[in-house]
Amino acid sequence: IASTQPSTNWHLKDNARDHHTSKFSSEELIVRRGQAFTVTFNGTQQPEQNITFIAETGPKPSALAKTQATFGISSTVSKENWSAVLQSASSSSVSVSISSPPNAIIGRYRLSVQSTASGSSSPASLGTFVLLFNPWSSDDDVFLLNKAECEEYVLEEFGIIFAGNKNRINGFGWNFGQFQGDILNICLSMLDRSLNHRQDPATDVSHRNDPKYLGRVLSAMVNANDDQGVLLGNWSGTYEGGKDPSSWTGSGEILQNWKKSGYRPVRYGQCWVFAAVLTTVLRCLGIPTRMVTNFSSAHDADANLRVDEFYDAEGNHLERGADSVWNFHVWNESWFTRSDLGPSYNGWQVLDATPQEESGGIYQCGPTSRKAVKEGEVDLDYDCAFVFAEVNADCMYWNYEPTTGKKTLIFSKSTEIGQLISTKAVGRDDRVDVTNDYKYEEGSKTEREIFKKARKKLGLEDKFDPTAPTPREVDQKPDISGKFKVDGPLQVGQDLSLVLVLTNLQSDAKTVHANMTAWSTLYTRKPVGEIWKDSIDVTLSPKEEKQFPIKIPYTGYQQQLTADNMIQVTALCHVEGGIQVLVQRDITLDNPAIDIQVLGEAKVNKELDVEVVFANPIDVEVMDCVLQVQGNDLLRGILEIDLPPLKASEKSSAKFKLTPFETGPKHLLVNFSCDKFAHVKAFKMVNVTD
Numbered sequence: 001i002a003s004t005q006p007s008t009n010w011h012l013k014d015n016a017r018d019h020h021t022s023k024f025s026s027e028e029l030i031v032r033r034g035q036a037f038t039v040t041f042n043g044t045q046q047p048e049q050n051i052t053f054i055a056e057t058g059p060k061p062s063a064l065a066k067t068q069a070t071f072g073i074s075s076t077v078s079k080e081n082w083s084a085v086l087q088s089a090s091s092s093s094v095s096v097s098i099s100s101p102p103n104a105i106i107g108r109y110r111l112s113v114q115s116t117a118s119g120s121s122s123p124a125s126l127g128t129f130v131l132l133f134n135p136w137s138s139d140d141d142v143f144l145l146n147k148a149e150c151e152e153y154v155l156e157e158f159g160i161i162f163a164g165n166k167n168r169i170n171g172f173g174w175n176f177g178q179f180q181g182d183i184l185n186i187c188l189s190m191l192d193r194s195l196n197h198r199q200d201p202a203t204d205v206s207h208r209n210d211p212k213y214l215g216r217v218l219s220a221m222v223n224a225n226d227d228q229g230v231l232l233g234n235w236s237g238t239y240e241g242g243k244d245p246s247s248w249t250g251s252g253e254i255l256q257n258w259k260k261s262g263y264r265p266v267r268y269g270q271c272w273v274f275a276a277v278l279t280t281v282l283r284c285l286g287i288p289t290r291m292v293t294n295f296s297s298a299h300d301a302d303a304n305l306r307v308d309e310f311y312d313a314e315g316n317h318l319e320r321g322a323d324s325v326w327n328f329h330v331w332n333e334s335w336f337t338r339s340d341l342g343p344s345y346n347g348w349q350v351l352d353a354t355p356q357e358e359s360g361g362i363y364q365c366g367p368t369s370r371k372a373v374k375e376g377e378v379d380l381d382y383d384c385a386f387v388f389a390e391v392n393a394d395c396m397y398w399n400y401e402p403t404t405g406k407k408t409l410i411f412s413k414s415t416e417i418g419q420l421i422s423t424k425a426v427g428r429d430d431r432v433d434v435t436n437d438y439k440y441e442e443g444s445k446t447e448r449e450i451f452k453k454a455r456k457k458l459g460l461e462d463k464f465d466p467t468a469p470t471p472r473e474v475d476q477k478p479d480i481s482g483k484f485k486v487d488g489p490l491q492v493g494q495d496l497s498l499v500l501v502l503t504n505l506q507s508d509a510k511t512v513h514a515n516m517t518a519w520s521t522l523y524t525r526k527p528v529g530e531i532w533k534d535s536i537d538v539t540l541s542p543k544e545e546k547q548f549p550i551k552i553p554y555t556g557y558q559q560q561l562t563a564d565n566m567i568q569v570t571a572l573c574h575v576e577g578g579i580q581v582l583v584q585r586d587i588t589l590d591n592p593a594i595d596i597q598v599l600g601e602a603k604v605n606k607e608l609d610v611e612v613v614f615a616n617p618i619d620v621e622v623m624d625c626v627l628q629v630q631g632n633d634l635l636r637g638i639l640e641i642d643l644p645p646l647k648a649s650e651k652s653s654a655k656f657k658l659t660p661f662e663t664g665p666k667h668l669l670v671n672f673s674c675d676k677f678a679h680v681k682a683f684k685m686v687n688v689t690d
Helices: 012-018 147-155 183-192 195-199 199-205 211-221 251-260 271-285 370-374 384-392 446-459 471-473
Strands: 029-032 036-042 053-055 068-074 085-089 093-099 105-117 124-132 158-165 168-175 231-233 266-269 289-299 308-313 324-336 347-351 394-401 407-413 419-424 431-433 478-488 495-505 512-523 525-540 544-552 568-573 579-586 594-597 608-615 627-629 639-643 652-656 664-673 680-688
Touching: 012 029, 012 036, 012 495, 029 036, 036 124, 036 324, 053 093, 105 183, 147 271, 158 271, 158 289, 158 419, 158 579, 168 251, 168 419, 168 579, 168 680, 183 211, 195 199, 211 271, 211 347, 211 478, 211 512, 231 271, 231 639, 251 266, 251 271, 251 431, 266 664, 271 324, 308 639, 324 512, 347 478, 370 384, 384 446, 394 544, 407 471, 407 579, 419 512, 478 512, 478 568, 478 579, 495 512, 495 568, 495 579, 525 544, 594 664, 594 680, 608 627, 608 664, 627 652, 639 652
Parallel strands: 029 124, 068 085, 231 266, 308 394
Antiparallel strands: 036 093, 053 068, 053 105, 085 093, 105 124, 158 168, 289 324, 289 419, 324 347, 394 407, 419 431, 478 495, 495 544, 512 525, 512 568, 568 579, 594 608, 608 652, 627 639, 627 664, 664 680
């Protein structure tokens, strides 16, 4: 072989087709481990006798660390090592089929070839290629038997994120975009910017064959805490100096902004944004990954499997203590084996990139075996106790008197936390409920036994907890019950109509004084601003039910509402001679609808007209109207259209053209904003044909 640079034919199209990497738009070869790929280069007539290949990755390649492989031409493929099998040879070129072992380190490799015939000539570089995880290979740790699941959890670039609250779930679209532009390079540079890599690059690279390791490292890198990672979290309700987390519609813009700014954290993220970016990165690297939403999700800061909520006498929800219950929380599940725990813990593993609690000294969470969570094995790696609490903690509601510091238990509930755990269906835009994969039926004997087992493993059963309610407090029975009923549309721009229903459970009359408040909140139920308060005095005859209509006008809440569109309504009922009763409801208001019309048939490389219609539902003019549109394979980048102000009840129509450049089912995502409505989202499936 001449020591000049050989010209290499990487057979990009054929290799990409065989390796399920055709969606990457790259001039570089991208292949999956444990599977052969073909390379042709200028060479000699008798290659099998006298050439050696060297594949190496990372800053200090070594055979011992498995970051360097040296192999000659053999007649068969090796399962344990790198190997090359001769395809054909002519006077000027050699074609070989190169295979990596199914547990090879992933990342960018340099491939060179050395002739042993002409003495010790230095190796000639053939170029670089990228090696990824291979869920289609049965020997890979990430192997997924069901091909439709491989398509969804690795190759699908569109997702649906479920949000809202347990009474009213809504889903919005997201563009993962893992195969677009420079995303693969950004994902690889994310690994090189991790704390582990900075501390010991060679050791870090040598662990990159292990999805457990990479999942944990990336759960830390997606948040900015500790390591100048991708996204800075902000749960304050004000987002100066950055973008409101609700404004993002895809991961691509976030990852590209991170790189463009010289890897400075992008402002701002909240849980679904962290989870969506982690989905993009893991799918890009070939680890099957999906997003999961847990409704009424506990953040148990003091690891006692209990979350405490405090209310003052007026019924205001107090920010006291570090525990909280979020209306929803979004994390990830990734599919891989758990050689560290044993085969019964293989399968879906929870990873959470939202910075909530430190684990091992930094903000990272997982991988937690979902099976371990269901069985209450809270002592197993990693962070199982935290995830167990998110779906299972008991909820205690306290009345707190700020002047004296006295707290009184109002009631406790063991069935509140972890409801309607949701993920997108495979191959369809529907919601699938996976609650039963996280816990046994709520309130069943098994579920309570598992909860006791978890408490025992954490040493909570034996030691006295002075902050816990006494059995007498827990067993108190209220004299009345109450609930808020919705009486009318839950729409931003409309008045909010509710009914407080109070029922006397006893056979003697009861006098009740109820303090009622309504606050706008973030989705974490952090109070943002009071929008309404009132109080009533009522006498309930024996077993009587009374209804009290409540109307909160749009003008009363409009100023305080955040992009989360959430309001918490509370009535703290002081019952004469009995215990207090707390009635509360979290309300999510729907944004006005956007209608997307695709005019005509979508054909590849043919111009297509799209119309987006938005009707102003309120009786004042809305200004600063902007429409953002994106969709992989339909248009490049993000299209931004400024629209004129819209008078009361007026309709706005935006028409634009796009030219699809790939066939198949594609998703168009739109995001409309104005001064009165933030980030009204919609998506439409567009089937592109030849």
